Every structure is written in structure tokens, then in C-alpha cells.
Amino acid sequence: MKRSKWIMFLLVLALTAAACSSTSGSEATTTTATGSGASSTTQATTTTAAGSGASSTTEATPKPSLEGVDLTLWGWSSSDAENSALSDLVAQFSADTGANAEFQAQAEFDVALQAALASGAPPDVFYVDSFKLPDLADAGVLAPVPDGALSDPDDIYPSLRNAFTFNGTWYCPPKDFSTLALVYDPDVLAAAGVDVPTTWDELEAAAATLTTGDVAAIAAGDAQAGLTMGVEYPRWGVFLFQAGVALTDDAVTKITLDNDAARTALQFVADQYAAGSFIKPQAVDAGWAGEAFGQGKAAMTIEGNWIVGYLQDAFPDKNFAVAELPAGPAGMGTFAFTVCYGVAEGAKNPDASWAFVEYLTNAKGSLAWTNAFNVMPARKSVSADWIASHPDLNAFVAGSAYAHRWGFVPGFNDVVGVFNENAEGIVDGSASVDDLITKVTQAGEDVLH
Missing domain, CATH: 3.40.190.10 (Periplasmic binding protein-like II)
Structure with a gap:
């Protein structure tokens, strides 16, 4: 089975198989x-x-x-x-x-x-x-x-x-x-006249419309961002999948970021942070994206099933719903x-x-x-x-049909660390998408060869 698809994860199939x-x-x-x-x-x-x-x-x-x-x-x-x-x-x-x-x-x-x-x-x-x-x-x-x-x-x-x-x-x-899915506040989207986004274009437009202030105002609780998301490969990677690429090939023998599809995906994410419609949770005094979303500092986030129990416990009055992640140029993609x-x-x-x-x-x-x-x-x-x-x-379950496995080979943690470091640089303006691709490729070559 290729690492890129965990088709066997699809729990819906078990509805017919569970009896036996x-x-x-x-x-x-x-x-x-x-x-x-x-x-x-x-x-x-x-x-x-x-x-x-x-x-x-x-x-x-x-x-x-x-x-x-x-x-x-x-x-x-x-x-x-x-x-x-x-x-x-x-x-x-x-x-x-x-x-x-x-x-x-x-x-x-x-x-x-x-x-x-x-x-x-x-x-x-x-x-x-x-x-x-x-x-x-x-x-x-x-x-x-x-x-x-x-x-x-x-x-x-x-x-x-x-x-x-x-x-x-x-x-x-x-x-x-x-799996990762789009978690959103249906009341906020409805009030803004925004439909749940299903494509990158719709996500960009929705996040822009739902953003009501700058980082300082959001941190103070006087405004909200369109989407909050951690600055790290386990979140940014889904956009690579949706563009039809991944950090490595299926056999994890080489880094596969030096191509137009990867640049398109990474630049799309970078542009949303630069526009202020995506924010990292730490920038608005939140420990993680689930907390920022629960506090009303963002209308949407990209998180896994674990956010459900957290919100029910920490923010019991918070209304939320879950949808599959928007599709990119190559279709659907998420992590498992x-x-x-x-x-x-x-x-x-x-x-x-x-x-x-x-x-x-x-x-x-x-x-x-x-x-x-x-x-x-x-x-x-x-x-x-x-x-x-x-x-x-069900959106979490549906994602398992096209989810990509979270796992590589011994020693690869250093490569993910280089990705995360340069992703932070992109957000704070000290690095570019090409910087990330160059440095991650070199780090990967050092580990894989």
C-alpha cells in the first residue's frame, strides 16, 4: 500500500463489514x-x-x-x-x-x-x-x-x-x-453570508470576508480572523496534498518540493498569512488553534477529531460544525x-x-x-x-478515504523541523517559499542519503 493513501481507513466500509x-x-x-x-x-x-x-x-x-x-x-x-x-x-x-x-x-x-x-x-x-x-x-x-x-x-x-x-x-x-477537517462556527459564517468553502478560491474569499481586524484587535478579543492554523508541516502539508504533491515520494527516498505544484500550494498558504486572514494561534495569545477558535478569535480552523472533546469541555457554549477540507487544484487531501x-x-x-x-x-x-x-x-x-x-x-470519517499517513523513516524529524522553522520564517517575513524548498530539500538529502 502506498504511503500517500490510507484507503483502508475508510470507516464507512465497515458499516457493511462489521457484522462479520x-x-x-x-x-x-x-x-x-x-x-x-x-x-x-x-x-x-x-x-x-x-x-x-x-x-x-x-x-x-x-x-x-x-x-x-x-x-x-x-x-x-x-x-x-x-x-x-x-x-x-x-x-x-x-x-x-x-x-x-x-x-x-x-x-x-x-x-x-x-x-x-x-x-x-x-x-x-x-x-x-x-x-x-x-x-x-x-x-x-x-x-x-x-x-x-x-x-x-x-x-x-x-x-x-x-x-x-x-x-x-x-x-x-x-x-x-x-484526520484533519475544517472546523467552523456556523453562526459566524451565516451572519457574514459566507458558505462553507469547498475550494481554495472559496477558502481564500471566506477567510478574507470573515476577518474583521488586525492581530492586535484579534488578540484583545475585539475582532476575529478568518482562520487560525498552526505554522507547521502537519497543517501546511494538506495543501501540498491538495495540489497533488507531498514532502517526499511514496517510498520516502527523496524530497519532492522543487516543483510548480508545491510552490503553488506553499505560496497560497503564505499569501493568506500575509493578508492577515490566516493567523497562527500564538500571535493572538492562544496556546493552539483549538483554543483560539474556542475563544472566538477565528471563524474557522483546521484540526482533528481531538478538538471536539476539547471544545465541549473548555467552551461548552461554543457552536461549531465540521466539514471536509476544501479541495485544491488536484482535489482532496488531508492527514491521518x-x-x-x-x-x-x-x-x-x-x-x-x-x-x-x-x-x-x-x-x-x-x-x-x-x-x-x-x-x-x-x-x-x-x-x-x-x-x-x-x-x-462524518467529515472526519470521509477524510480517511484520501488521507495521507503521518510517518516517514528514522531520523526524519530533523527534516520536519527545518520545514517548520522556515514556515515560521515565511509568516514573519524572514524567509520565502523558495528558501523553505531549498533548505528542506537539503535537510532531506542529508537524512535520506
Whole structure:
């Protein structure tokens, strides 16, 4: 499967497949606890990583006693709403199993995890972003998924398993996935007589019409911008996709920005910031785009499913709706993001760690989590239930048909850093689109060759 398209993500297809996908060729007998449902496999099964290029025979292993076992889960803190929802699920795990489990959000996650891994005292379970997976797997600090540790692995979307498979080895199961979409205030658009934009031209016109003041006035809460968006590749990249290009080729062997399509996309974004109709959230005293949107400092933003729970928690009176991202000259394009629950190689209590992961990612745990925080489930068997419960979020689901994977190769983080640095330069006037293309291309060549 090419990196550029995660067609397998499309949850709508699961509406017709969900009835039969729950068995996934597995003949395991399971017993389920209350709450999110920790499964205990009592019969050996054979599973194949569909689409992952790796197959394994899974001998069912009895689940360890977790009574009194201390377990920690580390993740980054995206919002109080996410922290609270995950803490509730972890608390249910403790109640159901007798373990003493705790979710600990790390303000500086990457720094904290690197230090913990280096010291030989990692948390029992921790987030692994698909972008970081190649580096961690290549460094040998991640334990592969043991045979029989997880129930019904074929129920997980193959493309999501692929995201956490490196050199043929599957390292961790996804907790969920999200796509980027256009989040907007329907009341503000209606008052301004603006339709939801569906093309770049319409987006440019809408953002200009909806912008009612300069940055100082917006920061003071006396005006609004048309759109707020982070100055970074995970947001600007969607415009490249919509222009028919990407940062790299599908095999991630070379940078592919030195062309007219990429220049058109990047200049389009640069022009909107220069006009003042796009703003970066930090310029108006907001920590991220979701906060700026919630505060009414912008009429639109480009964000993922995670913004839904955040807005409902932090801005419960905020009216918002979601639409697919506007199409560019080459059509539709967005990103798909996913995170897994990883266990360190040489973990102090691997059986308990994997039992914890199983609880969080089996069908019941997956549905409990994604219903609580409005991200999309990684399992086919629960997708129909999720879609039925979230009809207003269909734009996120639709995006999965043409989403591009967030992930590259070991060491590529430096290249994305150069992109982000030069994107900031474009916004503040110290760099040009050609500067970004030149410097990112050189950084990419240094990493890829």
C-alpha cells in the first residue's frame, strides 16, 4: 500500500463489514470482565497481519493476575478533556482487575520518555506516535507485540497495523486515529453570508470576508480572523496534498518540493498569512488553534477529531460544525494521525504491561475510549456503532478515504523541523517559499542519503 493513501481507513466500509469482522478468522474463546472488557483468551489462535507483510502464530497465554500491581501509562497532554477521559478508562481497568494503574500526562513527553528509556526505568506503557515509531523501533527500545497478548488482532485496520510495523515486526496496537477537517462556527459564517468553502478560491474569499481586524484587535478579543492554523508541516502539508504533491515520494527516498505544484500550494498558504486572514494561534495569545477558535478569535480552523472533546469541555457554549477540507487544484487531501500504546524492550513487568494494553485496545476498550473522546476507533468491529453515535463527525470519517499517513523513516524529524522553522520564517517575513524548498530539500538529502 502506498504511503500517500490510507484507503483502508475508510470507516464507512465497515458499516457493511462489521457484522462479520468481529470474528476475523479467529476461533478464540474469550471471557470478558465488566467495564471496558479485559479479554482472556483460552484457546490458541493463528492470526495474520493483513497487509503488514508479517504473519504470526499466536499461542493464547493466560492473563496474569494484576491484583495489587502498580502500572503507569505515560502520554502527552493535549487537553484536560482527553486526560480526564483516559484517566476514567484507566480507573475502570484498575477497578476490574485489582491493579493500581495511573495515567500520567507528561508536559514534555519526548524529553521525559527519552530520559526514562535511557535510565532503564521506562513507564509500563507509553504513547508512540506513528511518526516516532521508526526511530524507536530502529533504536531497539520497543518490545514487539507478543503472540497471544492481544485479542483479535485482525480486527484492527490493516493500515493502522502497518503504521506501527517496522521491518516486518508489529510493535504496538493503535489507540485510535484522527484526520484533519475544517472546523467552523456556523453562526459566524451565516451572519457574514459566507458558505462553507469547498475550494481554495472559496477558502481564500471566506477567510478574507470573515476577518474583521488586525492581530492586535484579534488578540484583545475585539475582532476575529478568518482562520487560525498552526505554522507547521502537519497543517501546511494538506495543501501540498491538495495540489497533488507531498514532502517526499511514496517510498520516502527523496524530497519532492522543487516543483510548480508545491510552490503553488506553499505560496497560497503564505499569501493568506500575509493578508492577515490566516493567523497562527500564538500571535493572538492562544496556546493552539483549538483554543483560539474556542475563544472566538477565528471563524474557522483546521484540526482533528481531538478538538471536539476539547471544545465541549473548555467552551461548552461554543457552536461549531465540521466539514471536509476544501479541495485544491488536484482535489482532496488531508492527514491521518494515529498513536499506539507501546511497551519498552526489557520492561520490568511485560505481562502486566501487555494485559493493560489489551484492556485499552480490545473492542470494548476501543469503543469506550473513542466514544468518550470522539476520536475514531482502530477496530472494524466497533466502527458501525461509533459512526451511528457521531453523525455530526462524518467529515472526519470521509477524510480517511484520501488521507495521507503521518510517518516517514528514522531520523526524519530533523527534516520536519527545518520545514517548520522556515514556515515560521515565511509568516514573519524572514524567509520565502523558495528558501523553505531549498533548505528542506537539503535537510532531506542529508537524512535520506
